[in-house]
Amino acid sequence: MTKKTVLGEERIPRQWYNIVADLPDPPAPPLHPGTMQPAGPDDLAPLFPMGLIMQEASGERFHEIPEEVIDIYRIWRPTPLVRATALEKALDTPAKIFFKNESVSPSGSHKSNTAVAQAYYNREEGNHRIATETGAGQWGSALAMACKMFGIDLTVYMVKVSYHQKPYRRSMMQLWGAEVHPSPSEHTKVGRDALAKDPDNNGSLGLAISEALEDVVTHPGSKYSLGSVLNHVLLHQTIIGEEAIEQCQLADAYPDVVIGCVGGGSSFAGIAFPFLREKIEGKTKTRFVGVEPTACPSLTKGRFVYDFGDVAQMTPLLKMYTLGHDFMPAGIHAGGLRYHAMAPLLSHVYSLGLMEAVAVPQVACFEAAQLFAATEGIVPAPESAHAIRVAIDEALKAKQEGVSKNILFNLTGHGLLDLGSYDAFLAGELTDYAYPAEKVAEAMSHVPVVG
Amino acid sequence: MTKKTVLGEERIPRQWYNIVADLPDPPAPPLHPGTMQPAGPDDLAPLFPMGLIMQEASGERFHEIPEEVIDIYRIWRPTPLVRATALEKALDTPAKIFFKNESVSPSGSHKSNTAVAQAYYNREEGNHRIATETGAGQWGSALAMACKMFGIDLTVYMVKVSYHQKPYRRSMMQLWGAEVHPSPSEHTKVGRDALAKDPDNNGSLGLAISEALEDVVTHPGSKYSLGSVLNHVLLHQTIIGEEAIEQCQLADAYPDVVIGCVGGGSSFAGIAFPFLREKIEGKTKTRFVGVEPTACPSLTKGRFVYDFGDVAQMTPLLKMYTLGHDFMPAGIHAGGLRYHAMAPLLSHVYSLGLMEAVAVPQVACFEAAQLFAATEGIVPAPESAHAIRVAIDEALKAKQEGVSKNILFNLTGHGLLDLGSYDAFLAGELTDYAYPAEKVAEAMSHVPVVG
Numbered sequence A, B: 001m002t003k004k005t006v007l008g009e010e011r012i013p014r015q016w017y018n019i020v021a022d023l024p025d026p027p028a029p030p031l032h033p034g035t036m037q038p039a040g041p042d043d044l045a046p047l048f049p050m051g052l053i054m055q056e057a058s059g060e061r062f063h064e065i066p067e068e069v070i071d072i073y074r075i076w077r078p079t080p081l082v083r084a085t086a087l088e089k090a091l092d093t094p095a096k097i098f099f100k101n102e103s104v105s106p107s108g109s110h111k112s113n114t115a116v117a118q119a120y121y122n123r124e125e126g127n128h129r130i131a132t133e134t135g136a137g138q139w140g141s142a143l144a145m146a147c148k149m150f151g152i153d154l155t156v157y158m159v160k161v162s163y164h165q166k167p168y169r170r171s172m173m174q175l176w177g178a179e180v181h182p183s184p185s186e187h188t189k190v191g192r193d194a195l196a197k198d199p200d201n202n203g204s205l206g207l208a209i210s211e212a213l214e215d216v217v218t219h220p221g222s223k224y225s226l227g228s229v230l231n232h233v234l235l236h237q238t239i240i241g242e243e244a245i246e247q248c249q250l251a252d253a254y255p256d257v258v259i260g261c262v263g264g265g266s267s268f269a270g271i272a273f274p275f276l277r278e279k280i281e282g283k284t285k286t287r288f289v290g291v292e293p294t295a296c297p298s299l300t301k302g303r304f305v306y307d308f309g310d311v312a313q314m315t316p317l318l319k320m321y322t323l324g325h326d327f328m329p330a331g332i333h334a335g336g337l338r339y340h341a342m343a344p345l346l347s348h349v350y351s352l353g354l355m356e357a358v359a360v361p362q363v364a365c366f367e368a369a370q371l372f373a374a375t376e377g378i379v380p381a382p383e384s385a386h387a388i389r390v391a392i393d394e395a396l397k398a399k400q401e402g403v404s405k406n407i408l409f410n411l412t413g414h415g416l417l418d419l420g421s422y423d424a425f426l427a428g429e430l431t432d433y434a435y436p437a438e439k440v441a442e443a444m445s446h447v448p449v450v451g
Helices: A050-056 A067-073 A085-091 A111-124 A138-150 A160-165 A167-175 A189-197 A205-218 A231-250 A266-280 A344-351 A362-376 A382-401 A419-426 A437-444 B050-056 B067-073 B085-091 B111-124 B138-150 B160-165 B167-175 B189-197 B205-218 B231-250 B266-280 B344-351 B362-376 B382-401 B419-426 B437-444
Strands: A015-017 A062-064 A081-083 A096-101 A129-134 A153-159 A179-183 A222-225 A257-261 A287-293 A303-308 A317-322 A356-360 A406-411 B015-017 B062-064 B081-083 B096-101 B129-134 B153-159 B179-183 B222-225 B257-261 B287-293 B303-308 B317-322 B356-360 B406-411
Touching: A015 A231, A015 A266, A050 A111, A050 A231, A067 A111, A081 A231, A085 A096, A085 A362, A085 A382, A096 A231, A096 A382, A111 A138, A111 A222, A111 A231, A129 A138, A129 A205, A138 A153, A138 A167, A138 B362, A153 A160, A153 A167, A153 A205, A160 A167, A160 A179, A167 A179, A167 B419, A179 A205, A189 A205, A205 A222, A231 A266, A231 A344, A231 A406, A257 A266, A257 A382, A266 A287, A266 A344, A266 A406, A287 A382, A303 A437, A317 A344, A356 A362, A356 A382, A362 A382, A362 A419, A362 B138, A382 A406, A419 B167, B015 B231, B015 B266, B050 B111, B050 B231, B067 B111, B081 B231, B085 B096, B085 B362, B085 B382, B096 B231, B096 B382, B111 B138, B111 B222, B111 B231, B129 B138, B129 B205, B138 B153, B138 B167, B153 B160, B153 B167, B153 B205, B160 B167, B160 B179, B167 B179, B179 B205, B189 B205, B205 B222, B231 B266, B231 B344, B231 B406, B257 B266, B257 B382, B266 B287, B266 B344, B266 B406, B287 B382, B303 B437, B317 B344, B356 B362, B356 B382, B362 B382, B362 B419, B382 B406
Parallel strands: A096 A406, A129 A153, A129 A222, A153 A179, A257 A287, A257 A406, A287 A356, B096 B406, B129 B153, B129 B222, B153 B179, B257 B287, B257 B406, B287 B356
Antiparallel strands: A015 A062, A081 A096, A303 A317, B015 B062, B081 B096, B303 B317
């Protein structure tokens, strides 16, 4: 029995997949908050290079991956598809559990897939400086490496709670030459205002986005870069699912269910969309399950409305499942799953009934992660632990029902730079937190009424 | 051009290679310090399971790898052979640089290769508890995972300077269920004595070995485990070189020089011995270069004499290049390269003139590591950075001489849990330290005169 299905680098997919081409209707467009009209390429041009803007608005089914991007992907791609045999044995389940191991990238997560692409299109357009935000630091470190390789300066606003929880992420970004500020910071007006109101503000991704955006508009020649949420980011991540389809065929184990954590939604979209294409084509009946923390339940408790992507209301309005742009998450350890909203394209897919969503509490995720580390040897990122939790639950259900099935989950990253969080878990210091539904209703009063 | 040469798991070598069978004469035997007679299996039985003792004393050329060990190797083996194309480009060298990427193991280093084997033979013999020491924590975390998988309790004495420099290594061991003490500790007499003499004692590998040995002899039913130095450890690591030979053939790039860092010597022996076999057979003229820190120059400044493996003089006497068993290393960041002596078998190989050795200062290694991270995307362990430094120097020499050659080095581990050391480097806080030759002469006065 083969544990890992590995592909040679000649099997790196040559195209990213755009699910928009296969949906019954397109997602609602972003709106300019001033005019309430659809935001066009010109509205986005101050922030992004045109190569990415064209992908953002594209209805084309496939996009060629540039050769220079493929060349960097060769460092870690194709990533292995792994059969979690020891985990199956520990669970005594008839189910077969597979995971796509995106933790093998240089930055330790799937974020490198889009970071390299985004740095490439910026370099192509002659941009020499980028500002971005990062939650747990996976995105920031991925982009730092990519910018280093393409000769671009990078400034990162890192959510303050993660800046302190994950100090090695900061080191990693700095080793690759990035400038890193804890957010809220004194470097922007929006940061200073937040600190004036509450000097102990832990930060949020929405606030860090506002800081990065302000940085870009106040530094001519700079561009902005986002690690999730937007269509072009989801597009780049589909390389995960494209590889996985080939590997599942080789392993003779097409998934009955595909599971992934959802924060901004890009890693989930990345593994799910290519399989979803095959379902839309009527070839399969695979289920898709997005897993979010109970502390930040945008899909399971949020509203599908137009909202801002950031606290300071600087982004276009995006139609998405949201907890409200001024949502301030609890300091849970899955820093990558603390965004107030879900990618518009994934929100659209969810609203069409093409996927399920479930919210899980943090301690149960760390327990699943510990079992995974004990059996499969890999210390997972707290984000990925959400997918592991539900994969285990699915495998236990299969055992109860006495049925075999193929479970595939996305191991989005390793947890080697999150070991401080594991310390807290082992010390029994972690608590669960469920975001209350009434707070969502209240937050909606700050969301602009559109349409 | 292919960047990675990956092998399917059916290509995991089925045998470890024992170079003793191919040397002109055998290495000098370990001596019982009481009788000064060769130490036999019975002398070692209190410390090791018989399966490992038989390997330790073996003259057999090949040893079958047990199927259960192979099954766990499948998690990360075969490891990729990678062409460092971007590094070559940055150096503008005609040389081709390859590295064997052992950093992909669950513990992040080559140590897992022997950890799994050692845990296996202990489990086979029904041993339920192991005590060991660890320097930088790579060995301790590798053994913690292996013990977890084989249901063995583990206690680790971790050199104090590393315990504080690499806190995440401790977390990792604890996540896998190990008990971890900073060494010198209050848990042993030798530890208490050291602390009484100097409460600020930073620890050394030799001292931590003494603590682990005392722990074992005072806890009936416990066994001892060592992460380097001994013949059976070097044997297990030869899987690196066996894989690399096949991969170099596939890449059509047989190495002109094989480079690796040397601490206890096991990773270097692991990559070098299989290639050395082909040289001894007259097939090749490959050079072999072991790289050590100027702060701990056992091969380049030590004496080839019988000495103890630990501070408290509890081990058998081993003939090896040594700086003296009471050597106390400077607090350099390559924690795995701070042992006072070199593996007896590798010392023997060096004394036969089959390999070269060079000592390099720490800052130059971190500079090499930074260039490697910027080009190849991987943050290397400070230990591995020593090999990178010399690989770069060889590539620059090739450029100067205008000749092409194939350089192969061993990337023994990643540096993701050493990012605190990179912080110090980036802050300009690292200093170089060359161990003075006169101190070696003085230390020799404490070494027993044998033969």
